Amino acid sequence: MSSASAPKGARDYAVANRERFRLELLELLRLPSISTLPEHRQDVWRAAEFVAQHLKGAGLEAVEVIETAGHPLVYGEWLGAPGKPTVLLYGHYDVQPVDPLDLWETPPFEPTLKGDNLYARGASDDKGPMFALVKALEALLHANHALPVNVKVLIEGEEESGGEAIEAYVKGHPERLAADVALIYDTGMPEVGLPAITYGLRGILYTELEVRGAKRDLHSGMFGGVAPNPLHGLALILAGLKDRDGHIHIPGFYDPVRSVTEQERTNWAGYPFDVEAGLRREMGIEALVGETEYPAEERRTARPTLEVHGIIGGFTGEGAKTVISNLVKAKVSMRLVPDQRPDAIFLLFERAVQQLCPPGVEVTVRTLHGGDAVLLPLESHWMMAASKALRSVFGQDPIYLREGGSVPIGALFDSVLHVPPVFMGFGLPDDNLHAPNEKFYLPNYELAIQSAIEFLSEVGR
Amino acid sequence: MSSASAPKGARDYAVANRERFRLELLELLRLPSISTLPEHRQDVWRAAEFVAQHLKGAGLEAVEVIETAGHPLVYGEWLGAPGKPTVLLYGHYDVQPVDPLDLWETPPFEPTLKGDNLYARGASDDKGPMFALVKALEALLHANHALPVNVKVLIEGEEESGGEAIEAYVKGHPERLAADVALIYDTGMPEVGLPAITYGLRGILYTELEVRGAKRDLHSGMFGGVAPNPLHGLALILAGLKDRDGHIHIPGFYDPVRSVTEQERTNWAGYPFDVEAGLRREMGIEALVGETEYPAEERRTARPTLEVHGIIGGFTGEGAKTVISNLVKAKVSMRLVPDQRPDAIFLLFERAVQQLCPPGVEVTVRTLHGGDAVLLPLESHWMMAASKALRSVFGQDPIYLREGGSVPIGALFDSVLHVPPVFMGFGLPDDNLHAPNEKFYLPNYELAIQSAIEFLSEVGR
Numbered sequence: 001m002s003s004a005s006a007p008k009g010a011r012d013y014a015v016a017n018r019e020r021f022r023l024e025l026l027e028l029l030r031l032p033s034i035s036t037l038p039e040h041r042q043d044v045w046r047a048a049e050f051v052a053q054h055l056k057g058a059g060l061e062a063v064e065v066i067e068t069a070g071h072p073l074v075y076g077e078w079l080g081a082p083g084k085p086t087v088l089l090y091g092h093y094d095v096q097p098v099d100p101l102d103l104w105e106t107p108p109f110e111p112t113l114k115g116d117n118l119y120a121r122g123a124s125d126d127k128g129p130m131f132a133l134v135k136a137l138e139a140l141l142h143a144n145h146a147l148p149v150n151v152k153v154l155i156e157g158e159e160e161s162g163g164e165a166i167e168a169y170v171k172g173h174p175e176r177l178a179a180d181v182a183l184i185y186d187t188g189m190p191e192v193g194l195p196a197i198t199y200g201l202r203g204i205l206y207t208e209l210e211v212r213g214a215k216r217d218l219h220s221g222m223f224g225g226v227a228p229n230p231l232h233g234l235a236l237i238l239a240g241l242k243d244r245d246g247h248i249h250i251p252g253f254y255d256p257v258r259s260v261t262e263q264e265r266t267n268w269a270g271y272p273f274d275v276e277a278g279l280r281r282e283m284g285i286e287a288l289v290g291e292t293e294y295p296a297e298e299r300r301t302a303r304p305t306l307e308v309h310g311i312i313g314g315f316t317g318e319g320a321k322t323v324i325s326n327l328v329k330a331k332v333s334m335r336l337v338p339d340q341r342p343d344a345i346f347l348l349f350e351r352a353v354q355q356l357c358p359p360g361v362e363v364t365v366r367t368l369h370g371g372d373a374v375l376l377p378l379e380s381h382w383m384m385a386a387s388k389a390l391r392s393v394f395g396q397d398p399i400y401l402r403e404g405g406s407v408p409i410g411a412l413f414d415s416v417l418h419v420p421p422v423f424m425g426f427g428l429p430d431d432n433l434h435a436p437n438e439k440f441y442l443p444n445y446e447l448a449i450q451s452a453i454e455f456l457s458e459v460g461r
Numbered sequence: 462m463s464s465a466s467a468p469k470g471a472r473d474y475a476v477a478n479r480e481r482f483r484l485e486l487l488e489l490l491r492l493p494s495i496s497t498l499p500e501h502r503q504d505v506w507r508a509a510e511f512v513a514q515h516l517k518g519a520g521l522e523a524v525e526v527i528e529t530a531g532h533p534l535v536y537g538e539w540l541g542a543p544g545k546p547t548v549l550l551y552g553h554y555d556v557q558p559v560d561p562l563d564l565w566e567t568p569p570f571e572p573t574l575k576g577d578n579l580y581a582r583g584a585s586d587d588k589g590p591m592f593a594l595v596k597a598l599e600a601l602l603h604a605n606h607a608l609p610v611n612v613k614v615l616i617e618g619e620e621e622s623g624g625e626a627i628e629a630y631v632k633g634h635p636e637r638l639a640a641d642v643a644l645i646y647d648t649g650m651p652e653v654g655l656p657a658i659t660y661g662l663r664g665i666l667y668t669e670l671e672v673r674g675a676k677r678d679l680h681s682g683m684f685g686g687v688a689p690n691p692l693h694g695l696a697l698i699l700a701g702l703k704d705r706d707g708h709i710h711i712p713g714f715y716d717p718v719r720s721v722t723e724q725e726r727t728n729w730a731g732y733p734f735d736v737e738a739g740l741r742r743e744m745g746i747e748a749l750v751g752e753t754e755y756p757a758e759e760r761r762t763a764r765p766t767l768e769v770h771g772i773i774g775g776f777t778g779e780g781a782k783t784v785i786s787n788l789v790k791a792k793v794s795m796r797l798v799p800d801q802r803p804d805a806i807f808l809l810f811e812r813a814v815q816q817l818c819p820p821g822v823e824v825t826v827r828t829l830h831g832g833d834a835v836l837l838p839l840e841s842h843w844m845m846a847a848s849k850a851l852r853s854v855f856g857q858d859p860i861y862l863r864e865g866g867s868v869p870i871g872a873l874f875d876s877v878l879h880v881p882p883v884f885m886g887f888g889l890p891d892d893n894l895h896a897p898n899e900k901f902y903l904p905n906y907e908l909a910i911q912s913a914i915e916f917l918s919e920v921g922r
Binding site for chain 1 (some may be wrong): 499557560564621622649665667676678680685689692693695696699700740744748751757760761762764766771772773774781783789790792794796820821830864865866867893897
């Protein structure tokens with residue numbers, strides 16, 4: 001089997017098996033593997049077993065569902081190409097929660113095809129792309145009985161809920177995971193037909209705040225005027241952390257932030273689509289908000305942010321209740337940029353929160369998870385291979401994207417394993433990630449399979 | 462039957478029937494008549510029927526459960542004392558919601574006696590005191606076969622959820638409800654054994670805010686930095702409305718506020734208990750908060766306030782979800798003081814909210830209910846009668862209280878019917894009104910019955 005023949009046979013195999021590959025993805029999408037909700041623990045496990053079974057079916061060896069303190073990891077390898085590079089493949093099989101459920105037009109775990117779009121929670125993030133990696137390996141191994149490179153596959157089950165298990169595993173198993181390059185399928189592309197390589201991602205620090213007041217709930221008539229109100233205290237804290245123009249007021253927060261380069265500004269300006277118009281359309285708003293003194297693409301990808309994700313406290317039923325609650329909880333995260341380390345930022349954040357906390361109430365802050373930002377050189381050997389693979393599949397040069405989201409695994413592979421990551425992405429801006437009516441543009445499933453075949457073959461040359 | 466003999470026979474009757482009166486109150490407390498929750502509609506109705514049945518049993522005439530657009534009113538009358546004054550009696554049979562249920566030490570609708578305290582939702586607010594009025598009428602009518610005055614009874618079923626029904630009814634039936642004085646049982650007393658007449662109450666304006674952002678929920682990685690966040694917008698609004706020192710920043714809000722008189726300051730200073738220490742103890746906090754440049758009792762009763770009662774929006778489950786929600790709701794009320802009219806304050810409030818609303822999000826404000834403040838002259842004939850009645854029952858002069866809560870019915874009787882209200886109160890500061898573990902100090906049930914007997918007799922002299 002010459003490696004030159006590898007892609008063609010495998011790509012033909014993928015085309016011939018298109019229908020089965022789709023049906024298998026539907027099966028996976030029916031498993032409600034919501035990693036952040038304890039009641040879905042068994043579903044998460046079943047999804048891990050499903051992925052492991054397909055890795056075995058593809059011909060991978062040493063396939064294993066690895067128990068962790070959290071949700072399981074799935075591992076598999078094929079090391080039959082001595083002298084060839086080793087590629088570490090990554091995706092995740094867990095999904096976001098589905099609330100608010102009433103806004104879904106079709107049930108989130110009954111995958112529904114409408115035209116070219118496949119609607120289901122996790123279709124785009126990340127079951128579709130992740131499973132494309134598995135199916136690319138099947139295509140290569142079934143068509144050629146060998147892979148063009150050595151491969152290690154590590155599929156995660158808690159990307160949407162902190163990723164502590166994979167972090168511990170990566171730190172504990174650097175030799176098992178040793179590789180020359182990592183191929184990560186968990187990012188996006190700007191529009192149909194335009195392939196993309198992501199070279200930058202933001203880091204994240206996700207926290208939970210609890211604000212407490214009196215020892216019990218109080219009647220606002222009897223105590224209003226002398227009583228601490230934790231809900232109002234939370235408002236003071238959140239309003240103090242970020243102003244109406246998007247500026248974050250945490251002393252020291254912006255100190256490590258790097259300026260973007262001229263090359264990046266030029267790259268953004270050369271995008272063959274209207275970034276701002278696309279964002280406005282996606283959000284249905286008339287004007288983008290935030291730090292308007294920076295270009296939209298810069299503040300969406302190269303500026304740190306602070307967002308409140310949820311607040312719950314006090315009386316939230318129908319009608320009126322004149323209670324001063326003694327507890328409110330909020331979830332707040334910061335997207336971080338290179339050189340803002342989550343641990344260091346947490347200390348600054350916590351200090352700022354405490355200083356903003358008004359008299360009479362107490363606030364506690366804890367980290368749910370954190371991850372470093374990533375910024376990769378555009379000129380590496382691996383970037384070139386990815387670029388060539390995408391050009392071959394899409395018939396078009398890829399665009400280089402700096403993204404606003406976080407794929408902490410990239411930073412982890414980079415800094416802990418010293419394995420440079422390559423991010424090839426197949427999600428579209430209107431895929432409704434983390435929102436009701438998530439969908440995957442189904443032609444991208446096959447293109448993702450083909451792109452992985454080409455990339456592995458290119459690396460093997 | 463001379464009116465002079467009326468109280469003694471009736472008071473003896475009440476003592477003789479103490480045990481039955483208690484058991485009947487327990488029956489009423491078992492009905493979960495939560496007026497603000499639609500699922501309890503039938504329970505509210507059953508409580509109204511229960512009260513009507515006991516009014517009939519007491520010997521009242523024209524007893525009626527009056528259907529309204531909301532929850533029913535209960536009416537009864539006894540007009541057999543021509544030439545004597547007519548007293549309008551008021552209480553309410555509905556109760557607050559019970560959440561958070563897990564903080565109750567005994568089930569809220571299984572009344573439980575611990576020592577002298579009867580634990581149940583509504584025990585103190587207001588089923589215990591309200592039912593004491595009914596039982597006082599029974600005692601007078603059964604002991605004397607007549608009342609010392611004419612009586613009209615109007616019992617409400619939505620005091621805890623807006624009171625629109627009674628407002629409409631009072632406005633529509635001024636002749637039926639015509640009276641010389643109203644006796645209202647829905648306030649408190651500062652400590653065991655110290656009777657109280659309330660001469661001032663705050664008004665209220667209760668509102669609901671909805672803040673909306675993008676057309677759908679957004680991923681904070683993809684959109685963070687350019688996306689509107691309604692949860693943060695709400696924080697900016699709430700923090701802008703009131704600062705950390707309790708000052709409300711609504712232009713014009715304080716303009717109508719009257720200064721308190723020297724007489725009131727002297728009255729407060731003469732209270733035979735430490736107001737601040739009591740408040741601190743009740744709340745379990747080290748220092749009272751708010752506008753500390755005003756005395757605690759002034760800011761608790763004679764200063765307007767603004768409180769957030771509940772906030773819900775975004776992801777509030779376990780773990781982490783990186784969503785920028787497009788909707789958050791909050792409940793906000795203001796306690797008002799004399800000359801701050803709810804309608805006028807609403808306009809100022811809404812304008813301030815709109816001005817504080819940051820770019821990219823939209824806020825809507827609606828009123829759930831409103832009511833005027835009340836400030837009564839201390840020297841009236843009716844106040845004297847109430848004072849005499851309480852002195853006779855408690856063996857001690859009553860204290861005159863200005864209260865922070867709102868009993869909108871008082872303002873309604875005063876301004877619409879031109880019937881001056883008299884507030885005699887039997888709730889204690891530690892009764893946990895509107896909170897888990899509400900209780901009623903059971904000896905006050907009998908004292909409330911005796912006080913009503915004495916008041917009606919005194920008015921009839």
